[in-house]
Amino acid sequence: MSEFTINFEPLGLRGKCKNNESLLECARRSGVGINSICGGTGACHACRVQVLSGTVSRPSTVEYKVFTSKELKEGWRLACQTYPISDCKITVPADSMTTSQRLQVEGLEKKVSPELPFQVYHVKIAPPSLETPVADADRLIQALNNQHRLRCTSVDIDTLRDIPGQLRSWNWESQVVVRNKEVVTILYQKSRQLGLAIDLGTTKIAAYLIDMNSGQTLAARGIMNPQINYGEDIISRINKVIKSSEAAVVMQRLTLDAINELSADLCAAAGARPEEILETVVVGNTAMHHLFLRLPVKQLAFSPFVPAVSLALEVRARDLGLNIAPGAYVYLMPNIAGFVGADHVSMLLATDAWKAKETTIALDIGTNTEVSLIYGGKITTTSCASGPAFEGGHIKHGMRAAAGAIERLRIDGDKVQYQTINGGPPVGICGSGILDALAQLYQANIIDNSGRIIDSHPRVRVHKGQREFVLVSEEERNGKPAITITQHDVRELQLAKAAIRTGIQILLDISLCSEDDIKQVIIAGAFGSYINIDSAVAIGMMPSLPLNRFQQVGNAAGMGARLALISTRSRAKAQAIASRVKYVELASSPEFNKVFVQANYLGPYQITNK
Numbered sequence: 001m002s003e004f005t006i007n008f009e010p011l012g013l014r015g016k017c018k019n020n021e022s023l024l025e026c027a028r029r030s031g032v033g034i035n036s037i038c039g040g041t042g043a044c045h046a047c048r049v050q051v052l053s054g055t056v057s058r059p060s061t062v063e064y065k066v067f068t069s070k071e072l073k074e075g076w077r078l079a080c081q082t083y084p085i086s087d088c089k090i091t092v093p094a095d096s097m098t099t100s101q102r103l104q105v106e107g108l109e110k111k112v113s114p115e116l117p118f119q120v121y122h123v124k125i126a127p128p129s130l131e132t133p134v135a136d137a138d139r140l141i142q143a144l145n146n147q148h149r150l151r152c153t154s155v156d157i158d159t160l161r162d163i164p165g166q167l168r169s170w171n172w173e174s175q176v177v178v179r180n181k182e183v184v185t186i187l188y189q190k191s192r193q194l195g196l197a198i199d200l201g202t203t204k205i206a207a208y209l210i211d212m213n214s215g216q217t218l219a220a221r222g223i224m225n226p227q228i229n230y231g232e233d234i235i236s237r238i239n240k241v242i243k244s245s246e247a248a249v250v251m252q253r254l255t256l257d258a259i260n261e262l263s264a265d266l267c268a269a270a271g272a273r274p275e276e277i278l279e280t281v282v283v284g285n286t287a288m289h290h291l292f293l294r295l296p297v298k299q300l301a302f303s304p305f306v307p308a309v310s311l312a313l314e315v316r317a318r319d320l321g322l323n324i325a326p327g328a329y330v331y332l333m334p335n336i337a338g339f340v341g342a343d344h345v346s347m348l349l350a351t352d353a354w355k356a357k358e359t360t361i362a363l364d365i366g367t368n369t370e371v372s373l374i375y376g377g378k379i380t381t382t383s384c385a386s387g388p389a390f391e392g393g394h395i396k397h398g399m400r401a402a403a404g405a406i407e408r409l410r411i412d413g414d415k416v417q418y419q420t421i422n423g424g425p426p427v428g429i430c431g432s433g434i435l436d437a438l439a440q441l442y443q444a445n446i447i448d449n450s451g452r453i454i455d456s457h458p459r460v461r462v463h464k465g466q467r468e469f470v471l472v473s474e475e476e477r478n479g480k481p482a483i484t485i486t487q488h489d490v491r492e493l494q495l496a497k498a499a500i501r502t503g504i505q506i507l508l509d510i511s512l513c514s515e516d517d518i519k520q521v522i523i524a525g526a527f528g529s530y531i532n533i534d535s536a537v538a539i540g541m542m543p544s545l546p547l548n549r550f551q552q553v554g555n556a557a558g559m560g561a562r563l564a565l566i567s568t569r570s571r572a573k574a575q576a577i578a579s580r581v582k583y584v585e586l587a588s589s590p591e592f593n594k595v596f597v598q599a600n601y602l603g604p605y606q607i608t609n610k
């Protein structure tokens, strides 16, 4: 009997689909919650999914009625009516999902006094007359300059189109928004002055709606980055663009649509309108930055991996397709290198790590982990290809942080105690749980320091030719497949932790520092916020330091974006940080291979790189 592997995105869960089994049945067995109000008869249409790759059965009569031919061509199907006939990759859209993902928008909170990139002036003008038949925009600029002693010289073209109608309906009174001597928009007197800060991650997008005058966050929301359908990591997406320029257009469109949707949702939550958003800041890694602007990305994939641009940029929002105030701008923070982008600058800015007086390691763990060492007033930065293991990728029962994911666990004799997100029955294991599992297996001597699973524990078994440790057995799951950590999973995790460990060690070596010199370790990012530091130290991923030297700061890149949104001084600091960083390409270090091999071993820091 044939069996196919089905990859369910954006959860990152994989399931085995038997012959004659529908996608819905496979999803259920694999712990993927797809809505199925009618129980799979094809009546409710709640189980819509999109087949991204692979071959499936032909559409049923019901599906021909539910979807347009364009939608069918795009792969839209009802999960209960669709039967895989090869390995497939499926997207389950948010409204078809019974569980939602943990999408981090929380983190460090910091205040700065607003120093806005624009000024807003109240202007009242006289209506035109036969005696003074002066053009509307000319009268507005004259009044603005006279009433506020300015030398404003131009008006944004879209704003210009709106001026005659708006002035008349607002009784010749308005708020005029001026940016670099240009009128970028005019607002009704009672309009709010808002801004939008975006942390554009490879996996997730976090958005914050900010009151520009107080700096207060009015609403925040996170969603999955829809580009994920074009590859989980940066390299896959770059490769897609290298193969087809059309992919660059589609990926940019997907991101812009997602941001427009987010800004509309945030405005609805705050009782505001997207036209009241007068400025946007976007931070992301270099590839996300380039894909957002549709800049070439091919050079990022080849040595010496240089960005198209590193300087901070200001781009008219409508030139990108963002639906905010007519002449508003998007500010993009500077990048550092091909694989260290504005999000890392933003994190260094928000945490003040860049000006730390004591030796500091600041890192953001993801599929690509950026690490900075701040020592003696210098900032040395590198990036490590830590891969998707800590986001659940390439791990047999790995999944992203969503309901039912084991997020913490402890091995106690022959028992495994665990905690799941939302407290429901376990369906897989997410990054923080995976890290705990590795540490617990090592500390209980179930795996040795080379990562080999030793088969003397009652929960260790050989399944389909592979040794594995059973976290939750079939019996404990009432007949559903067991959740296990396999020998292959352990190897994947060792590679991920070794990449991060190597990055830290090489920065220390270059700066002639030792692990004992590190006075603080700042860990940012979604995964980093939830990990158990004890576990990270136990396996040697983090330096073996007292726990009070570690700080988990949540989404610091998002905080940096909010600072830059309301403060031109923070923007200047961001540019200064990017210029000060000395970037180190890990692979070019002569010690890289030696350090990486040693870093694969489990256990507290034990590298002897002398």
Ligand code: FES
Pocket (backbone or CB within 6 Å): 024, 035, 036, 037, 038, 039, 040, 041, 042, 043, 044, 045, 046, 047, 078, 079, 080, 081
């Ligand atoms: S479950 Fe109702 S249509 Fe598929």
